[in-house]
């Protein structure tokens with residue numbers, strides 16, 4: 001695989017980052033994941049805008065312009081022959097001479113930027129979308145700025161392991177009785193014809209797929225309500241689903257061992273998946 005590190009395209013075995021990098025020592029970094037379909041980038045603009053917002057919120061300078069970022073994404077897709085898959089991008093506050101809690105001066109410590117591709121043939125035709133997934137609920141004990149896409153992913157990783165141990169596919173996190181989001185996705189329930197998802201705040205990541213799916217749902221005259229919902233309400237819902245750049249729209253058929261509706265993906269989530277894939281393919285760059 002050819003990867004990108006600080007301006008260079010290199011074989012992955014030759015790519016290096018300092019042990020003093022603040023991403024490594026302090027999780028002082030932000031990231032984005034953009035999916036690729038038909039060799040083109042899905043929702044690139046949304047991801048670039050959110051990346052800039054994450055950097056701004058953390059007072060981190062950007063090491064690259066948006067135009068150059070698009071060029072790097074495209075070049076990696078080309079060099080690695082990616083038809084379907086993802087591109088991972090990470091920017092950290094760089095590697096100062098020593099470990100120190102205070103932010104280093106960006107004039108003397110340049111940011112680190114790394115991108116690599118993940119080849120996933122069959123990403124759009126994922127058989128899991130036909131079957132639907134099972135989730136469990138866990139406490140949301142993450143920090144208070146989940147709207148910033150940082151690389152501190154230890155608790156979401158633990159959540160995935162808790163799900164795995166329980167024989168489920170993922171975990172939905174719950175705070176004060178209300179569902180915040182999945183470990184790496186936004187969470188939705190469907191009651192009748194209404195799609196319900198938590199409103200945007202510092203409590204959740206503002207998903208790029210979420211924004212697109214809600215727009216397509218409204219354009220298709222589906223009813224959307226952005227409000228908190230409890231885990232009990234979710235267990236009693238007709239349908240549920242998640243969204244993320246790497247899973248698009250994925251039906252949820254079971255929560256905490258309770259099947260939703262008849263335990264199959266239902267009508268709304270599969271339809272939204274189809275619309276999302278169609279529309280975002282058309283708009284891909």
Ligand code: PMP
Pocket residue numbers: 033181182183184185186204205206207208209210243244245246
């Ligand atoms: N919430 C969390 C916690 C996530 O990690 C992600 C994916 N990185 C999402 C939501 C979905 O965001 P997006 O649609 O932009 O991938």
